[in-house]
Amino acid sequence: MQKQNLDNEILGIAKNIDITVEKSIGITKQLLTFAKGGEPVKELIDIKEVIKEAISLSLSGTSIQYNLNFKDDKYLVFADKGQIVQVFVNLFVNANDAMQNNGKIEVNIRNISLQKENVLNLSPGEYVEIRVRDTGPGISEKLMNKIFDPYFTTKENGNGLGLAICYSVLKKHGGTIYLNREYKNGAEFVILLQKAKEIKTQISKDENIVETDKMLKILYMDDEDMLRDSFKILLESMGHEVITVSKGEEAIEAIKKDDFDVIILDLTIVGGMGGVDTAKEIRKIKPDAYIVVTSGYSDTGAVANYSDFGFDNYLLKPFKVEELKKILTDVIKK
Structure with a gap:
């Protein structure tokens, strides 16, 4: 062979x-x-x-x-x-x-x-x-x-x-x-x-994914350095611009300075403001922001009932690239 x-x-x-x-x-x-x-x-x-x-x-x-x-x-x-x-x-x-x-x-x-x-x-x-x-x-x-x-x-x-x-x-x-x-x-x-x-x-997760040259500006919040770096590399390889922060306070400051097409917030942040509180503050500044909650578990209503907590969508860790593309496609369509 x-x-x-x-x-x-x-x-x-x-x-x-x-x-x-x-x-x-x-x-x-x-x-x-x-x-x-x-x-x-x-x-x-x-x-x-x-x-x-x-x-x-x-x-x-x-x-x-x-x-x-x-x-x-x-x-x-x-x-x-x-x-x-x-x-x-x-x-x-x-x-x-x-x-x-x-x-x-x-x-x-x-x-x-x-x-x-x-x-x-x-x-x-x-x-x-x-x-x-x-x-x-x-x-x-x-x-x-x-x-x-x-x-x-x-x-x-x-x-x-x-x-x-x-x-x-x-x-x-x-x-x-x-x-x-x-x-x-x-x-x-x-x-x-x-x-x-x-x-x-309705459409399934793997269908109707739009491949596009449109660049999105994305804010990603996570308290784990490796996840922030990996996420940034992944999205930049897809042609998007990515800003990463480690806690809610930093996310809010970034929102005040710039506009983002998508904001992805980890639900639980050690030593800082988590996803739910951060989303509430972001809505006060940018009511029309597209905010996604991400978490490793669905043991809280903030994931299962994400829209009730001010989120537009969710990503369960570990998520697939196709799941992320599906969310970005939804943003591009809108």
């Missing part, structure tokens, strides 16, 4: 490892955030793609067969992608354990309508229903009422948080999960999530 081909192959493997690690970090971060009481940071997602990602993360390297039964339609919901991926990862891992790495998983998706009064006590409207079946031994009658209890587990090394977290995540999304007690050929879990409205006005 020629050296060039070998280098390309190694680079491809490294990229795949990086993508897998990034996804795992993202899911772990979202799960830890939720466990601390954080609100879901919702975006428009296609449940089909979420399920495919969860399968890749949980069933790769196993002997489990799976069958995905859904049409080519998009099943769109507003949800925290990391948390919903974790729901399906938990279900697939549990199914694999129950079948002892030898069996089949079947996923069925459809759109349903719920009336004002329904047995699930959910709000009326349109929902996406996902049924996850396995060919394992099923769940005994005496355990059915316990499976969603925190810390209940039948696994020797389990912690019992998997299904309890699934239930809590879906409740926070206005949905639910339940065990179909009538299914006798294994176990079947049924998930319901509210179908997204105004689908035509």
